[in-house]
Amino acid sequence: MHHLSELNAVFAGFSGVSRLGDKQHMQELLSSLVNYECDVYVDNDAVTALYSGTLGQPGIVQISGTGPITYGINQRGVHECVCG
Numbered sequence: 001m002h003h004l005s006e007l008n009a010v011f012a013g014f015s016g017v018s019r020l021g022d023k024q025h026m027q028e029l030l031s032s033l034v035n036y037e038c039d040v041y042v043d044n045d046a047v048t049a050l051y052s053g054t055l056g057q058p059g060i061v062q063i064s065g066t067g068p069i070t071y072g073i074n075q076r077g078v079h080e081c082v083c084g
Contacts, residue, residue, distance in 0.1 A: 005034075008037075008039070009040075009041070010034060010039070010041065011041045011042075012030060014045055015044070017042055023043065046071035058072075059073065067084060069081065070082045
């Protein structure tokens with residue numbers, strides 16, 4: 001666990017954290033596990049799914065799980081999400 005002190009930033013994508021309160025709760029939980037200087041970012045798992053396929057370039061991802069979600073980023077960096 002001593003390697004956690006070497007982290008500068010953490011980004012975690014979770015399903016079901018679309019609401020601000022849920023994001024904040026998970027961010028606080030993860031922050032408690034790393035050093036105080038580490039920036040912790042939490043967002044929907046669609047963000048990590050899109051990035052894994054596009055490496056930050058514009059694109060669209062659709063996840064059909066318990067609850068479907070479509071998430072995309074265009075060439076201007078505008079993010080859009082449709083759930084349900």
